[in-house]
Amino acid sequence: MSNKAESIGVIGAGTMGAGIAQVAAQGGFETHLYDIKQEFIDAGLARIYSFLKGSRERGKISAEEEKRIAERLTSTTQLEDFKGFSLVIEAAPEILELKRDIFKRLDAICGSETLLATNTSSFNVTAIAAGAAHPERILGLHFFNPPPLMALVEVVQGDRTSEETMEKATALMRAIGKTPARAKDTPGFIVNRIARPFYNEALRILGDGGATVETVDRIMREAGNFRMGPFELMDLIGNDINFAATESLYRSFFEDARVRPSPIQQRMVMGGNLGRKTGRGFYVYGKK
């Protein structure tokens, strides 16, 4: 690693982590991708390389740029490697205890110069930072799926996040070409809270037998001008991740019926029908 102060660490090489690592490397930062097993990192890197290859083939980047971006990406299975980095972004599974544990460990490993961010969709940043010795440098950086294509990043201020941390993180997001939007640490921040009825009402229509998955998606795309319909989007996000986000918001809003999770989606999660990542969700993937 050439310059640790210009380095960004990403924890979790899944759907979001790999995309965030790609964005950081494209933005010119030395980027270290962490996961608990090398095979998960390799799968994440393979997705990044394939994305970059597609971008080159479509003429969006040159072969030279593709090579330089790939060279900026390295990997590790040791959190200790993040010591001295300017920023570490956590994109591990949406499990509060797991995230708290990661932040406690990072807090002990990284000096005060390192900003620590969570990509959580549904937990409070304040709750994730609980137990850390330096919560002032912990914040939310909420990217959207897929990170290389979605400009917006919500920059979330926990109860104890310092103003300096917010400013530095906002500047870093601009430096990697993103559009930062400040958000308070309220359940679902801005976008996920507004998006909840988009998913929930679609699931209710399906449950009521009001329309098929395909019809709802087609109407929202063709008549509603949405890029994707709600079912396509749930499959892209991952039904497990989307369901966990709804459950978490439901609890945060003291079981408000407006955000009650759907038994249809719960069944899909329990059956392993998680969406694109497992080849089957509301749609079947990988087959003609």
Ligand SMILES: NC(=O)c1ccc[n+]([C@@H]2O[C@H](COP(=O)([O-])OP(=O)(O)OC[C@H]3O[C@@H](n4cnc5c(N)ncnc54)[C@H](O)[C@@H]3O)[C@@H](O)[C@H]2O)c1
């Ligand atoms: N999927 C989305 O559309 C989306 C959008 C915005 C935010 N998020 C948030 O991003 C985070 C990650 O979601 P995802 O969709 O990338 O999940 P994912 O399941 O695709 O990836 C999670 C990754 O974390 C790794 N992991 C497992 N245990 C770990 C541990 N103990 N330490 C570090 N890494 C570990 C897994 O091996 C996996 O590679 C979640 O907090 C989610 O709420 C997801």
